Amino acid sequence: MNDIKRYHPLIIVFELWKLVRNSAFFALFLFVLKYNSEAAFVRYGRIAFIVILGFSIVHIFIKWFTHKYKLDDTSFHIYKGIFTKSKQTIPFINVQNVNRHTSLFHRIFKVTSLRLATGMEGSDATIEFTVISPTEADNIERRMCVPILDEAKTTQPSEGEKGVSPSGVQPEMQHADRTAPHRMIHFKPTKKDVLKASFTSLSFLILIPLLGSLYTKVDEIFNVEKEAEGLLSTILSSWWLVTNVVIGLIVISVSIGIIRTFLKYGEYEISSDTNRIYIKKGVVDSTSFSISKQKVQAIEITQSTMKRMLGLVEVKLISAGGTNDEEDKQEINTLYPFLPVTRAYKLISEILPSYEVTEEMTRLPQKSLWVRMLKPSWFWLISTGALYYFKPKLLGWEHTWWVLSIVLFVCVYVSRLFDFFHTRFTLNHNYIQIKTGALTTSLFVSRRDKVIEVKVTRNLLQQRLGLASIETVQQAKPVCRTTINDVPIEMARAFYTWYLGRTNEINVK
């Protein structure tokens, strides 16, 4: 079990496929488009291309022979390097979350890929298996639970910061867990949910730019505009044809939207056991995410204007092991992004019993509205300056610049007004809830022991009016700062004292 292992041999195929995909463009350019070219850069380019390609292929093979890994009871050991050997040890306890991504490629070969994100800085922050057999992935993922279990147990007697579930019940449940993890499914979208989601995300609108670009492409080749003039006038002349075409387009775009949403969010599944939360999504390209409940740093509930109208929210779990990788920005730390509000709150209390979300929150006092209104808007000042200088004319209308400036001014102040009305806060005994945002609101819930630092600032105006701005810092990647501006000074004091109280609830070693 604890042997040094090589990575899955299919990694070679996967890497070769990636190499082909990445070099296809150069190959096409050098050998097809410039087929007859005798230019020096093409000639040397071809040589360089072949040499680099050869090295890359050799590198892929050598990499497979030299890179190895080992699992023991507490940590990962990773061996790599061709000339310079390196060995890295990562304790399981440092792994913040586990990500599994099964693309079409993986599906064909019945394998998957696995990423373990740690909270560390630098390029070694994630342990990645680009190809791994599902059984091995399961095996690794299962190990992630074990040390946390042990730790939870040792800290249990000392009135922990955890309180994963009401203490007393936990020990037996943990024992049961060790043998057979009991997973409970909390949410699976119904057909109705998917339909709602596809309308909310407005994905059916995608057809418009698509049709537009298609039209211009076709137009370039066939010069449709001239040819179709006759056809177009016949179509336009008969109203029923027009209606049919329009209805047809709407039906097509709506169904495309629904299919897209279904492929993305259809097979969503949120489940949890006593220690971990699991999120699965995707029909063809499936991704799954799992995180230990203790490693959830905060919860963020966001709501766009559209979602507010439909009563939907998006719930995000903030984890310390974020991925900076572009490739992996799949927003998988999101519990279903189109949850009905009440369902979302119920879901949170189900999967994270240590978090409490209340809907009773305090509004800002009237005077903070004045501070917001009096604050100069640098954005507006600068853009007005630029508009005045350039005086752009929209459709030859020379008053464009000052009208635009007024429109901007109104937008800025309306959004400030919205922000004022949306901003709310609450200090529960060991939670803080902050809600901000003008059009898209975000409600931020964090536990006191997860906040790594607090800050209170007061500018001159705030000092005069008895207001302050407060900020919490969460461990995430990059660090997640949540600010709420212009709260009453008493609140800021309470906030400071509240944070000092964290010493009573943390366990130290």
Added chain:
Amino acid sequence: MYSQINEPQQRLAKDFIKVTIINDTIENIVWYIILGVLFYLDHMLEWKEWIGWVLISIAIISVIASIWSFISPFLVYKNWRYDVSEEFVQLKSGAIREDHHLIPMTKIQAVSTVQGPLLKKYGLCTISIKTIGTSHTIPALPKEAAVELRNQIAAFAKIKEVE
């Protein structure tokens, strides 16, 4: 701001003002030499007209900034306070915008003292405190006090939280 907890009391070293002003003066001199060279080149090589305007506006901003750099050290010194307890580091600074920081000891990852040539001449040290995601500095403390504080923070911060 501080109803239930003690306001931080410790101040920076008085020499902070002197050191900062000397430092700023050196920086200002270097900057004005560069600016002067640019003006000279602009005049000699007859660069485009807008470059001249840009240079003039930069010069005006620089003058304001250098006047400010002679006032600000006094304000910074007057308003800087810090304190270290067994559980928290407290920092307070700023005259126009008051900043209060509360950093738990258990979240501190590294603490170090830094000393440049100027600070060395006056026997001062800067302390920098790093947490998981943020970093803070306490500028200009007397060397012994700084080393003591560093060791104190290091001793307190040795304790780590169980996550």
